[in-house]
Amino acid sequence: MDNRFYIDTYGNDDDAYDVAYKFALKLAKGDDNIKKIIFLVASKNNTGWLDRLYGETTVKQLFRGIRKDTLLLKIETIKTYSDSYSNATDVVIACGLNSKEIFKVEDFRNVEYIIAIPWLKELTQSWITTKNPSILKIEKDDIVAETKTENPKPSAIIQEAFIELTKVINTSTGISHHMDNARAKTYVRTLYKYETELNSDMICSYLVNELGWEVRHSNDIRKLIDTLNSGKYFVGGDKTGLQNHYKRWKNRLA
Structure with a gap:
């Protein structure tokens, strides 16, 4: 129900x-x-x-x-x-x-x-x-x-990125561990650079409803996305080699 x-x-x-x-x-x-x-x-x-x-x-x-x-x-x-x-x-x-x-x-x-x-x-x-x-x-x-209507989902590459992230982090603690936090920041920074849009509401909906994240952990991703969308920056994560991540996700979908 x-x-x-x-x-x-x-x-x-x-x-x-x-x-x-x-x-x-x-x-x-x-x-x-x-x-x-x-x-x-x-x-x-x-x-x-x-x-x-x-x-x-x-x-x-x-x-x-x-x-x-x-x-x-x-x-x-x-x-x-x-x-x-x-x-x-x-x-x-x-x-x-x-x-x-x-x-x-x-x-x-x-x-x-x-x-x-x-x-x-x-x-x-x-x-x-x-x-x-x-x-x-x-x-x-x-x-x-x-009856609910189906929520729109982010692009296939964004989905692939967060499926990968979900597999490699401890989902019970979200991105609180420094290594998981750094990886999440790298992925968000990559998607922000190469995708046309990062909609934090849409992505959090996907994390919660499709990938089983707790809301409080999805909100940590929301904060990262909203920071970049507002023209600001966050500290941590990789700033170079981002194209390699994007190519990996894209090749999986080919």
Whole structure:
């Protein structure tokens, strides 16, 4: 089953929060492992939608946690919510968060489902492109998840480069090891020099959805690409012999 969703909306759409909560209940009803529904907000002051829907008194109680049958309903902030190192038991409703904030909790082991409600869609677009979530819609008085469309993929040579990188690094730690980091920087620098476009969202989507990278590790690649695309530079990796890498990837595809 799909486990990432969003509502195609923006701004003060109180109905969207009600839809997200009802869909979270639906997910919990169909999955006995779900124990918590988390309303994840940027800060304690970002609860206006919930205040209007449920009232200030209920919102104050939600910060402490409210029991609903076997579920715990709770408001957490980006600062207070953490990886509990437990089984996936949480449905997270991301309340007006941007991509960076949602990415922060993507790899939490306690997170099974994420339902994102954008404030400004462009601020959530990186997450949408990377995770390709299903869109929630109301049909015949029921909330349904619209089938995903296939995300565009980077060029065949970019794919080949990252397939090779994935094979030679320790994917459990990403590119944190100095040798893996240097290799990743060399590959990104090569692709930037010889490919017509390096789209960090598209590449991260490919890493996560096709090659099985964790979001936090794919974001390290994103930072390298975005650095070069912005006209800046990073330290490390090879600066010479890049053509040899590019020829190797190209020859494999011949």
